[in-house]
Amino acid sequence: GESVGLHLPTLSVQEGDNSIINCAYSNSASDYFIWYKQESGKGPQFIIDIRSNMDKRQGQRVTVLLNKTVKHLSLQIAATQPGDSAVYFCAETTGGGNKLTFGTGTQLKVEL
Amino acid sequence: GAVVSQHPSRVICKSGTSVKIECRSLDFQATTMFWYRQFPKQSLMLMATSNEGSKATYEQGVEKDKFLINHASLTLSTLTVTSAHPEDSSFYICSAYDPTGGDYGYTFGSGTRLTVV
Numbered sequence: 001g002e003s004v005g006l007h008l009p010t011l012s013v014q015e016g017d018n019s020i021i022n023c024a025y026s027n028s029a030s031d032y033f034i035w036y037k038q039e040s041g042k043g044p045q046f047i048i049d050i051r052s053n054m055d056k057r058q059g060q061r062v063t064v065l066l067n068k069t070v071k072h073l074s075l076q077i078a079a080t081q082p083g084d085s086a087v088y089f090c091a092e093t094t095g096g097g098n099k100l101t102f103g104t105g106t107q108l109k110v111e112l
Numbered sequence: 113g114a115v116v117s118q119h120p121s122r123v124i125c126k127s128g129t130s131v132k133i134e135c136r137s138l139d140f141q142a143t144t145m146f147w148y149r150q151f152p153k154q155s156l157m158l159m160a161t162s163n164e165g166s167k168a169t170y171e172q173g174v175e176k177d178k179f180l181i182n183h184a185s186l187t188l189s190t191l192t193v194t195s196a197h198p199e200d201s202s203f204y205i206c207s208a209y210d211p212t213g214g215d216y217g218y219t220f221g222s223g224t225r226l227t228v229v
């Protein structure tokens with residue numbers, strides 16, 4: 001992921017708009033990527049994942065895009081709701097139970 | 113689905129004492145468990161990886177004598193913060209890997225807020 005230890009960037013969106021959260025990963029050998037949502041005082045919550053042999057995957061209201069050429073991930077949230085307000089992290093791994101490395105994270109704030 | 117229980121959720125201890133945090137996989141056997149530390153407004157930093165029955169692998173810069181990890185069974189890993197100091201105050205999170213969980217086998221605990229006074 002991006003340099004850890006930096007403070008979280010913030011993305012503010014209006015309720016109902018689409019949100020796009022970006023992440024740069026560091027290990028070209030990573031072949032499995034996960035997006036997590038973390039609410040204050042809680043552990044990370046799985047949102048969606050993607051393997052390196054794909055460039056797009058869709059879930060309910062969420063889409064993950066993977067660009068291996070530039071080592072970039074994005075999470076798109078459609079029709080953002082107040083309940084989507086949280087910190088979002090991407091994580092990368094070479095899979096098979098190997099360690100997950102987290103990106104810097106983005107604080108998403110949904111304004112009414 | 114897979115559930116990981118982490119206990120305690122919150123602990124306050126005096127400087128110089130030791131604190132133990134437990135991480136249990138409730139409905140699966142975890143071959144590997146991970147311990148993370150998270151400071152306010154920052155990302156999760158991996159501290160160590162533990163495999164059942166073997167010594168933990170610590171990340172660079174993490175003091176293994178200060179952060180003792182024990183993974184005695186396939187369902188339990190513990191992290192002991194020894195001789196805690198105020199700078200050890202942080203949010204500690206465990207994750208357990210279920211090898212039968214397919215690509216996605218990583219399940220996280222709910223975290224432990226440690227405050228050293």
